[in-house]
Amino acid sequence: MSILAELAAAYDRLASEGRAPPHGYSKETIHYAIGLNIDGSVATVSALGDGKTGRELFVPQAVKRSSGIAANFLWDKTSYVLGVTTLQKASENDADYAKRTRRLPETHAAFVQRQLEALSGTEDEGLLALLRFIENWCPEDFSSPVWPDEMRDRNVVFTLESDRRANRYLHDRPAAQAVWRSLSAAGGEGPSCLVTGAHGPVARLHPSISGVWGAQSSGASLVSFNLAAFESYGAKQGDNAQVSEAATFAYATALNTLLAKGSNNRVQIGDASTVFWADVSGAPATLVEGLFEAMMQGPDQKAQDRRIGDLLELLRLGRADAVRAELSDGVRLHVLGLAPNAARLSVRFWLSDDFGRIAENYARYAQDMAIDPPPNPPLPGFWSLLRVLAAQGKPENVPPNLAGEWLRAVLTGGRYPQTLLVTAVMRARVEKDVGARRASIIKAVLRRNHQWEAPVSLDPDNPSQAYQLGRLFAVLEQAQRAALGRVNATIADRYYAAASSTPARVFGPLLRGLRNHVSDAEKRGQGGWIAPKVGQIMLKLAPDLPTSLTLEDQARFAIGYYHEKATRHGKPAEVVDDAQDGQEENSDD
Known part of the structure; x- marks a missing residue:
């Protein structure tokens, strides 16, 4: 389909659950209700909610306005309903002021005309009260204390005063609904x-x-x-x-x-506002949609639902079979990503598939992303991962299309976009560090796209020269820290970009300076491990270091650097992975 x-x-499911309005209606924020007596006089003007935020009501569907004048049925903003608005002159040369002033009576006349035409011949006492009101209303009557000034430009509805306390409005009356059905069927x-x-x-x-x-x-x-x-x-x-x-x-x-705001069926994936829904209702839909939301947002977002948290953990461990056993058979999930394009919307991605298959593909993705030491949480949500690919960690800097292409690969089991690896490696070079999230992303692409059995944890015997160079660079950085303590600019700050791309040019000078660092570290009682560790790594390297590294080898360098940097004196070091701002760094302790 x-x-x-x-x-x-x-829509049928949402309407049956009361989340979507009946056919021909829309959910709108209404701020005030005008209570009418039978004779059309005003009894009360009541704020809905606090008047500023209003209350969401199902009302006859809103007309689509661009620059023209079109009135809604039985509700609208005050410029239409009452002919009053906030008219302020921006300056003496405000050319639009005269236009706005001239337009105001036209909008009110449009509202009056629509109600008179639609309600002609009605015998309903509530609708007759509205007709009497609009026939006698003058915008000049809008004044305090009956009409609060803050009501201007807000959406209003009508009610009979006898129905006001029951929150029954004119558009809820059977006669009004019958008229609206007739108008909608025209x-x-x-x-x-x-x-x-x-x-x-x-x-x-x-x-x-x-x-x-x-x-x-x-x-x-x-x-x-x-x-x-x-x-x-x-x-x-x-x-x-x-x-x-x-x-x-x-x-x-x-x-x-x-x-809608507050919906549990939407997540933000890069620049794509993403909605998802199951093709079933009730408990099966709640489980599938809740689990998918947790897959996208991360486990902390669903901590209050233990069952979903347990299922998410099974997926992280690659146990898709155990998750499938908990799901109803044949439940399909639909995922739609939309991005803005001027006055239109672009479809970033569209996926419709059996949720069991989606869960299996997600479990495979979780295995691709597994790394030790892991981020916190071990498998972060997409938004958190995307932020470490953006300059300054800002959402607006996430590369266009990347999020949608990556999500499609995750949910379908396809190849990851090559731009994912390019961006992750580039951000590591720019920020002079890898971090747990970027390391996970880099490992995942190498594992799936380049068939490299990327190690989850430190692999001292890995045959990759680039991986061993990354390890060596991390040891040289640790040697500097052992010798000098905290410094304003570490070896990584100065040389990570060059070392990961042109190692032959950088490692010679760094190794020549190692002797001084070893000597200073030994004076502080911290240098005994350096020379043996460097020697072990050098045995894995060819005599002539490569003059340049390909993108894939720069990625392997990053994994080796991350693994070795997280290990000191044979003991794993705590890895600080800030999920809030997407920036990671290794602990200095």
């Missing part, structure tokens, strides 16, 4: 829908999608045809790809629900 078809199917039969196959009116415009990191706050379009270049055979807008209004509402509502 297509992305839109899977989202439309997900257009009758239509062509076959490309998503569902059912016949129905074609959606001219598709709803905006909100909640994508970096996209416009007003929302962006996943499907749109707003330029002539996108049109074919004279068809306009939605007629170019005929998706019914019902299917359009279903997929957009499901996607907005999954992306």
Whole structure:
């Protein structure tokens, strides 16, 4: 099935769970409720929530506005409902001020006209009260204390005063819902829908999608045809790809629900806002979706759920068979990554597969990433790993497309993107250190893409010259520390980049200076181990050191350096791995 078809199917489950609004409705933040008497007079004006944050309500679906004027049914912001807004002149030359002033009565007139047309002939006492209110309302009546000034530009709904305490609003009344169904069904039969196959009116415009990191706050379009270049055979807008209004509402509502703030079905993977959902409901869906979230976020994110934590640990240990036994058979998981692209959304990645197979691929990834000493936690979440690949650890500096390509490889069992190795090695050179997270990433790529049996822990007999050079460089750095203690600039600070790429040029001078470091370290009672360790490593190296190292050998150098740096005097040293800011360094103790 297509992305839109899977989202439309997900809508039915979300609606049955009360997470998504009924057909033709949308979840909106409403700040105030206007309580009306039967005669249309105002009884109360009540803030919902604290008035600033408002309360989320299911209301008749919001119209899609760009620069035009279009009113909602039975609710809207005050510029439409009451004809009042906050009009401030930015400067004496504010050319838009006159336009905003002129537009205000037009927006209010649009709201009045829509309600009068839609509610013509109604006999419902609540809807009649609204008609009486709008026929008698004047924007000049907006004043304290009945109308609070902070109400301007907020979303408002109406209620009969007798229903206010029960939180029953006009749009909840059966008569209002019947009118809205009639309005939503206008257009009758239509062509076959490309998503569902059912016949129905074609959606001219598709709803905006909100909640994508970096996209416009007003929302962006996943499907749109707003330029002539996108049109074919004279068809306009939605007629170019005929998706019914019902299917359009279903997929957009499901996607907005999954992306909503506080949703447990979304994670951020690089620049891609990623949503995921199972094709089942109830406990099986809760388990699968919770486990996948923990796979993406890291075990600490799901510490409150012991079962999920236990399953995640089994995956980390490569026990996918034990995890599969806990899952319901045939549960599919859908994963969609979206990134902003001006007023539109780009699909970064799309995956739909049996969750048991996804779990097996993740377990294989966990084995690729295993390294000793491990990060903390042993298998961090994707976001934490991506940050060590970004300059200054900032999310906005994560290389574009890298996150999606890497995640696709993890979930499908395919090759990791080569840019993953390039970026990890480059960041190690720039920051003059490897760190547990970067070491895990480098090892994983070498293991899967280059068929190198990368050692999990220190391997003194590893035949790789680059690996042994990395070990030697770590020993030289430790010798400096044993001789001089803490210094402003270590050997790694000065020479890591050169040593890992052009070893023949660097190691000669470093080895010649080793004698002085050994002598100084012995005076401090800390140098007895240095010469034997250097000698052991030198026996593994060819007489002529390589003049340059390939990218893959620079990666092996990094693994050898990490392993040896974490071992001092034959005892493992604690590795500090800061999950919060993504920066790692080895302990100096």
